[in-house]
Amino acid sequence: MRELVRNFAKDLLQHALIPRSFLWRMPREAGVALTFDDGPDPEFTPALLDLLREARVRATFFLIGRKVEAHPTLAARIAAEGHSLGGHSFDHQVITSMSRAALGADLQRCRAAIRAATGVDTRLFRPPKGEVNLASIHGVHSHGYRLVHWSLTYSDYRRDGLEALLGRMASRPPRPGEVILLHDDNPYTLQALSDVLPRWKDAGLEFAAL
Ligand SMILES: [Zn+2]
Numbered sequence: 294m295r296e297l298v299r300n301f302a303k304d305l306l307q308h309a310l311i312p313r314s315f316l317w318r319m320p321r322e323a324g325v326a327l328t329f330d331d332g333p334d335p336e337f338t339p340a341l342l343d344l345l346r347e348a349r350v351r352a353t354f355f356l357i358g359r360k361v362e363a364h365p366t367l368a369a370r371i372a373a374e375g376h377s378l379g380g381h382s383f384d385h386q387v388i389t390s391m392s393r394a395a396l397g398a399d400l401q402r403c404r405a406a407i408r409a410a411t412g413v414d415t416r417l418f419r420p421p422k423g424e425v426n427l428a429s430i431h432g433v434h435s436h437g438y439r440l441v442h443w444s445l446t447y448s449d450y451r452r453d454g455l456e457a458l459l460g461r462m463a464s465r466p467p468r469p470g471e472v473i474l475l476h477d478d479n480p481y482t483l484q485a486l487s488d489v490l491p492r493w494k495d496a497g498l499e500f501a502a503l
Contacts, residue, residue, distance in 0.1 A: 358403035379417030
């Protein structure tokens with residue numbers, strides 16, 4: 294029930310309240326959007342990029358500004374390989390506790406870090422931990438950014454092992470139009486995707502960057 298209410302609220306935001314500033318799901322014909330938060334990660338992001346390249350899949354990476362500053366070459370590689378970029382805050386601080394001004398400064402600082410490393414000027418933003426309230430949603434909108442949530446999570450942030458993650462993926466495969474939350478600083482996510490991505494493709498799913 295809570296899930297239903299939450300999805301209804303997201304639908305209302307995307308289609309009625311702030312249609313150009315909130316996205317949680319795409320049209321079915323747009324394909325599936327894989328989104329990766331919390332990178333760039335020097336340990337796992339390179340292998341994920343190899344995997345995506347091999348599968349000919351373009352995805353979207355929501356980068357943490359501080360990590361982009363620490364690993365600019367890796368951030369540049371993500372962009373160079375055709376993936377979309379978005380901000381995920383400068384330091385992974387939850388935005389619901391920020392003032393409007395602090396939120397604006399954080400969005401700008403993260404965007405500047407991404408632009409300096411990659412040349413990409415992004416207005417896409419994924420809130421840390423997905424935590425939002427009406428004030429912060431409006432804040433992101435008023436600063437001119439598009440807030441990207443998700444329609445499907447496999448809860449890879451639980452880090453409860455490969456078998457558990459594969460089990461969740463098997464029990465609920467993606468459907469066209471879904472925006473999937475994943476994390477590229479997670480070894481299980483990388484291992485699980487190398488297993489399921491070819492099968493999802495064989496099943497006819499198509500993937501697109503946002
Ligand atoms: Zn995150």
